[in-house]
Amino acid sequence: MAMCSTFCPRIPHYSFLGATPAIRSISPSSPFRLSVRALSSPAQSSSSSSSPAKEIPGRIGFLGLGIMGTPMAHNLIKAGCDVTVWNRTKSKCDPLISLGAQYKSSPEEVAATCDVTFAMLADPESAVDVACGKHGAANGMSSGKGYVDVSTVDGATSKFISGRIQGTGALFLEAPVSGSKKPAEDGQLIFLTAGDKALYEMVAPFLDIMGKSKFYLGDVGNGAAMKLVVNMIMGSMMASFSEGLLLSEKVGLDPNILVEVVSQGAISAPMYSVKGPSMVRSQYPAAFPLKHQQKDLRLALGLAESVSQSTPIAAAANEMYKVAKSHGLSDQDFSAVIEALKAKQ
Template sequence: MLAKETTTIGFIGTGVMGKSMARHLLQAGYPVIVHNRTKEKASDLVEEGAEWVDSPYEMALKANVIITIIGYPKDVEEVYLGENGLVNNASENTYLIDMTTSTPSLAKKIYEEAKKKNIYAVDAPVSGGDVGARDAKLSIMVGGDEEVYKELQSIFEILGTNIVYQGPAGSGQHTKMCNQIAIASTMIGVSEAIVYAKKAGLDPEKVLESISTGAAGSFSLSNLAPRMIKGDFEPGFYIKHFIKDMRIALKEAEEMNMETPGLSLAETLYSHLSAKGEEESGTQALFKYWD
């Protein structure tokens, strides 16, 4: 595993989840360099001891482990493969960890381009939302070379509790698609259940008390249904990003000649909400489709 005393971690993407993740690394005693498209979102981390840089290019010159958790595949491609990006400017033996939910094909491309320059790249998307990031209990799904995964394990353990090596480059992203497919249909069921409870004249909180620990139990039911009931639609995970993930999964499934009716329905419902101005809301705002 990497020695802490010779490791400087760069972190790109200090949003809803990334800020907590970078903070955990700081608190673990690592030197941390941060960059975000909106500088203000990293200001408290800088006050806590992180160093700010103005670009991925500058970060590539300073850090030997760089973590990204950013928006869309096009952003990932620019940050990693652009002329001023990480792969073209990092030193040999740098470790690149993309924790964005992106496409398996892009993860493979980054891995291959990095390898040409003796740089180690892994795709390591996460699940757990703002709560998992805050509590350092993320699920981390890793694709890439197994020996590189082992080198990075001590860093992953600062951020999550369920860390699984899935296979070669792209495997982490494929696993995240499985995660998002499972969540998509679950969110429909959770939303319908809470609306049904209200329409039946029940106390939704009491209903949750009964069903959340039984066969219906899930992360979404335990963590997002209470937010639905309270009318709290602040993002732990943005609708706009979930739609992006579902569309990646739909494309991958289509290429494998697989039908995904549950995923397709969820994408339709969430796209409807997005068109109504809810794209910046949390995924629990699916409740609004019925309510």
């Protein structure tokens, strides 16, 4: 079994992070925590050798093994962490179990046996059910534990879950991610965190395993808001890009050349160069399902309404995604929104 501790002869391998933490000792305050220096660059390590050691959790839970959750949990296991997993469909856990993960039959059991539990769920309803339902994680939480929700939900949902978790004496951090399937696989996600600062500092080494950067944004709700704003922009960009591809083709231009032109200009974005060629071929392998993009646009529009902010472009984009969903494209990549425009033609 792989562990982030000296309980296992296999030492966690962090060389791909550009740093190797110094394992100091097992903390006497808890049988499941270690006293470990924070991950840092070699230069930082040499200049802060006298800084106090920080504890990081020894047992990590992961709830939700979909397109994003599976590679995130896989990267934790690959780094040598002791990971316990749960998913509604148990078969999705099997590949991770084969790599050394443990399995529990409910979120409650995972939370009860782990120091910190991460959750990556598809929507607010699932996030609430997994955290607060009959056998939800909150039932297994207690003082000294932490719950990190990396799902994309609205601020009200995040605050509700936070209240239930904190009511058990445990710590809560919202940490929605910016990035899709490939960044999740490559450990290149961006974490937008808010909530308990002590928990943020405690899980920072694990966020560094799964991502390339992290932001601490203060009170619970700020992380959710930042993620919704980012995805609102992304959804609108994809809708506009779809219009451009179809217009170029309609006037006799090669849309493949349009993708090249865009990728070399001021409006260049990785999303265009990655998605464009497949869109020209009408292929939409799911990296970020269209139904989730539409959900995020809906939540972002609700956020804008709550502060009386006009968002006409995002509102129009949302209608395009709704049309694409009505054509059975919910589980295709969000770039399939281009098919909504083709349908209108």
